[in-house]
Amino acid sequence: MIGAIWVDEAVTLLRPDFHVLAIGAYGLRNGPSDERSRAWLAEAAATAARPDHEKILAWQDAYRAFGAKPQRTRPSVDALVRRMPPPEINLVVDAYNSVSIRHVLPVGGEDLAHYEGTARLVRASGDEPFDAVEKGETVIDHPEIGEVVWRDDRGVTCRRWNWRQCVRTRITESTVDALFLLERLAPMSLEELSAAEDELRGLLREITPSVRVESRLVGPA
Structure with a gap:
């Protein structure tokens, strides 16, 4: 799975500095939030960046590059740092x-x-299915033509690069095998991206000491 992940050239042309670190974790024993995970979130929230941080501004620029309005549909990390305390x-x-x-x-x-x-990360044709929840009901939506989306063989798994995930592939308490996508733009260095990977690996091992983890960095050809 990790070895087959790819980023379409049409996306790379938008942001040649884009890299994604794909991490596969196998044999997880997930469960409800507990005191450990609340502490992780609280410690992170204590030093959370402001919405005008340079890394967030870089993602807002990337959204504008394919026609999205980042003040209306925010990059995931932008939305997350505005939501303090973080959701459990x-x-x-x-x-x-x-x-x-x-x-x-x-x-x-x-x-x-x-x-x-x-x-794979591609620019959408506009007819790909995307399952979302609206007012408590599951609906099938579609991306805009040219929108940057993550997708699999069945449809879109995340719209507008990292704005909203589909319902189908969300991680739940019953998830055993998972794929994590850590998405980097400049000015984040590849060294910091690697440090983030190490931190996530450590937390996954706290959850499941026997978890098997593999990773692969995908960037411009």
């Missing part, structure tokens, strides 16, 4: 959200049991 979801989501806040880095998580085929 479950152990694994709390872990990657704390890493996202601490490093001012968009981090997404996917349940591989519900993933179909290869993860």
Whole structure:
């Protein structure tokens, strides 16, 4: 799964500085938020960046590059740092959200049991299905033409680069195998991206000491 992930050239042309660090974690024993994960979130929140941080501004510029309005549909880390205290979801989501806040880095998580085929970052044709929740009901939506999206063989898994994840592949308390996508733009260095990976690996091992983890950095060709 990790080895097959790719980023389309049309996305790289928008932001040649983009890299994604893909992490596969296998054999997780997830569960509800507890005192450990609340502490992770609280520690991250204590030093949370302001919305005008240079890393957040870089993501706002990336959104504008494909026609999105970042004040209306915010990059994930922008939305997260504006939502303090952070929401408690479950152990694994709390872990990657704390890493996202601490490093001012968009981090997404996917349940591989519900993933179909290869993860790839592309510009949408506009007819790909995206399952979302509106007013408590599941609806099928579609991205805009040219929108940057993560997708698999079945449809869009995350719209507007990292704005909103689909319902199908969300990480839940029953998730066993997961894919994490740590998305980097300048001015974040690749060294800091690696540090974020180490931190996430450590938290996953706190949740499940026996977890098996692999990673791969995907960047411009």
